[in-house]
Amino acid sequence: MTGLYIALEGPEGAGKTTQLQRLSARLRSAGLEVVETREPGGTAVGEAVRALLLDPARHLSPEAEMLLFAAARAQLVREVVQPALERGQVVLSDRSVYASLAYQGFGRGLDLEVIRRVNEVATAGLLPDLVLLLDLPVEEGLRRDVGGQAADRIEGEGVEFHRRVREGFLQLSREDARIRVVPATDDPERVEARIWEEVRRVLEGRGGGGTRT
Ligand code: T5A
Numbered sequence: 001m002t003g004l005y006i007a008l009e010g011p012e013g014a015g016k017t018t019q020l021q022r023l024s025a026r027l028r029s030a031g032l033e034v035v036e037t038r039e040p041g042g043t044a045v046g047e048a049v050r051a052l053l054l055d056p057a058r059h060l061s062p063e064a065e066m067l068l069f070a071a072a073r074a075q076l077v078r079e080v081v082q083p084a085l086e087r088g089q090v091v092l093s094d095r096s097v098y099a100s101l102a103y104q105g106f107g108r109g110l111d112l113e114v115i116r117r118v119n120e121v122a123t124a125g126l127l128p129d130l131v132l133l134l135d136l137p138v139e140e141g142l143r144r145d146v147g148g149q150a151a152d153r154i155e156g157e158g159v160e161f162h163r164r165v166r167e168g169f170l171q172l173s174r175e176d177a178r179i180r181v182v183p184a185t186d187d188p189e190r191v192e193a194r195i196w197e198e199v200r201r202v203l204e205g206r207g208g209g210g211t212r213t
Pocket of ligand 1: 012013015069094096099103154187
């Protein structure tokens with residue numbers, strides 16, 4: 001595979017969607033072909049699963065939740081991510097398998113090794129080449145995210161849950177060199193510039209796309 005697989009991660013309201021659009025524009029200006037996607041979602045099946053996962057009226061067990069995220073991911077990898085990487089395109093994904101480790105692992109308390117094994121099947125061992133972890137205090141992210149809309153099922157978890165998720169992401173970043181922490185409290189222009197530095201470094205120093213575990 002010759003493409004490049006980049007995921008944006010972070011606690012709620014970190015600015016992933018905003019920055020994904022800005023990064024996409026920069027990459028296109030540099031002459032690269034970009035495929036934008038999101039998790040859960042990005043395919044017809046994945047979007048249906050997303051609606052189920054985020055519906056505040058549903059009560060899902062942590063195990064069912066983890067498996068549904070993995071099911072949506074399995075469809076996305078085969079239908080969108082792998083084909084785009086094979087075409088040599090850049091895949092920009094709003095979230096990835098790392099969200100399952102942070103939310104279902106650190107947040108819900110499921111065993112990280114079990115999540116890894118399930119997702120090994122879901123992703124066929126494909127991991128992002130680069131994970132941009134937009135980090136900010138949980139309270140600030142939740143404040144930004146409100147925007148007059150009702151919280152989805154996961155957003156609506158208590159602040160302690162979201163603190164465990166943030167700490168989980170930071171712990172993962174200390175153990176995994178593909179995760180780069182980008183402070184997300186600055187204004188969007190500064191965050192964008194910082195992200196571009198990270199991506200340019202990877203573009204300059206790399207060969208093939210997507211990393212097999
Ligand atoms: N999930 C997901 C799991 O539990 N397990 C998994 O495996 C996966 C894949 C859906 C939920 O599913 C969970 C995580 C989530 O709870 P999501 O759609 O990514 O995932 O949900 P959110 O994280 O809530 O994403 P949001 O779209 O709400 O937030 P973003 O994308 O991080 O932030 P964005 O860009 O929409 O910005 C939010 C607000 O802040 C402003 C924006 O204008 C907007 O109003 N903003 C800034 N304000 C000030 N300074 C900046 N630098 C700003 N950047 C953006």
